[in-house]
Amino acid sequence: MNQVKESIVFNGKDLSLTTGRYAKQADGAIWCNYGGTVILATVVAAKGDPAAEGDFFPLTVDYTEKFYAAGRFPGGFLKRESQPSTQEKLTSRLIDRPLRPMFADWFTNETQILVNLLSFDPNCDPRVMSITAASAALMISDIPFNGPVAGCRVVRKDGEFMINPAVRDDDDYDIDITVAGNYDSIVMVEGESKEVSEEDMTRAIELGHQAIQPLLEMQDKLAKQINPVKRAEVAKVKDENLEKFVHETCEEIVKEALSTTEKLKRYALLDEAKAELVERVTKKIEEGSDFMNADDPQLVITRAKTFFDDYLKYAMRHQIITENRRIDGRDLTSIRPITIDLGVLPMTHGSAVFTRGETQSLGVLTLGIGKDEQKVDTVTEGSSKRFMLHYNFPPFSVGEVARLKSPGRRELGHGNLAERALSAIIPPKEEFPYTVRLVSEIMESNGSSSQATVCSGSLALMDAGVPVKKHVAGIAMGLIQDGEDFYILSDILGDEDHLGDMDFKVAGSKDGITAIQMDIKIKGLPKEVMERAMLQA
Structure with a gap:
């Protein structure tokens, strides 16, 4: 070249x-x-x-x-x-x-x-x-x-x-x-x-x-x-008979799952549905089926699971579009129930638990002096930080078993977003000459744990007596696109994030926005839709 x-x-x-x-x-x-x-x-x-x-x-x-x-x-x-x-x-x-x-x-x-x-x-x-x-x-x-x-x-x-x-x-x-x-x-x-x-x-x-x-x-x-020659799409032949069989087999249990409020119960229903699907597909193959590649049962089962996931995504989105009803029964703009517990850790400088639905963050604050500031020494930066926020996401928060590792990109990204959201209300050094460290321990997660971190962090600041003048709160917005129509969801669940088209996080005080983050899964978002989502948030 x-x-x-x-x-x-x-x-x-x-x-x-x-x-x-x-x-x-x-x-x-x-x-x-x-x-x-x-x-x-x-x-x-x-x-x-x-x-x-x-x-x-x-x-x-x-x-x-x-x-x-x-x-x-x-x-x-x-x-x-x-x-x-x-x-x-x-x-x-x-x-x-x-x-x-x-x-x-x-x-x-x-x-x-x-x-x-x-x-x-x-x-x-x-x-x-x-x-x-x-x-x-x-x-x-x-x-x-x-x-x-x-x-x-x-x-x-x-x-x-x-x-x-x-x-x-x-x-x-x-x-x-x-x-x-x-x-x-x-x-x-x-x-x-x-x-x-x-x-x-x-x-x-x-x-x-x-x-x-x-x-x-x-x-x-x-x-x-x-003028590069792009790689050509490899045509995948769709097994319509298998797809129809999956839909007929799983329609009722998927409908039941999408009406189940509790995440773990919903997941148990879906796991049960998948297990039953595998059994029925296997039996159908043994009896002689018209599925493609029936001589390779494992391949057919893999395809059946993919069709199941596709149908779940379709059913969730269809329910929102046609019934204005979400997985947990809310309409598009409703917020999950919120509870707050202050001062839950007696020997810390400040603490608070913020719970929104099945998402829960324990915010813990520690105050220090100048030598406790974090030194930042990279190629592009050389400074110190007197306010830092660390976000931890243990596996028990989603009912899973996993090896504990150092913070990954997701944890660093969520912590950075919450830190930026709260930095606007941290008093200047002249008024409050202390170093501030906030830690968010996610104890439950079903959507928008980073924004729960913003809320628990704001509460912990006040519990510690830091002279902040305002609270900051955060919320995650979602999106379902149906042709030219866009449906904006307030306070999304984890499944709505996974199966939807957008994750739009907005944090701020009663007087304005302090942090924003938007990611989409479609090829682009019209500006007017983004404006609607921001106003709804």
């Missing part, structure tokens, strides 16, 4: 995407120059046909900051990069989330996206530009990807909006969000603010969507020059 390059001036900085010169054995590789920042984004997908059965997509995204990028040595005895930092893990999630829904639905080959920061210019933030670089690598590859996608950071200071500001730790922004999208729609939003209105937040998102348009265009121009 010959070297191909596209260049623009983006937000006053030179930006170029180059391919065909470096990392040529990857399926797609982009050398991104953004001012003095250099990013290498590569993508490789396993060869061969996609998995014949199932719809799981094994995508991994890893963002790595090399210390030499800033002319620095790594810390520690070994003086080399080792485990990824929290910031690197959070950035990996930031890249993953807008790209994942854009892959072809049928594509299930194992895929790996690696993004390396090779040169760091503090005036050119590498984290949000990594979304564009990774998307461009997919666009020029043979991987079926419905891009392009691009992202930018939008901030506001003293009433002035800025796009992709310099990487600084001391700027006092009242809005600081990352926006990712395609030409027509928003795909992801994440960030924090200082009690701003829905109108101001919507304006910031719109500005971000406008700002990424040149980034989308340059990716398309680059891809047209390469």
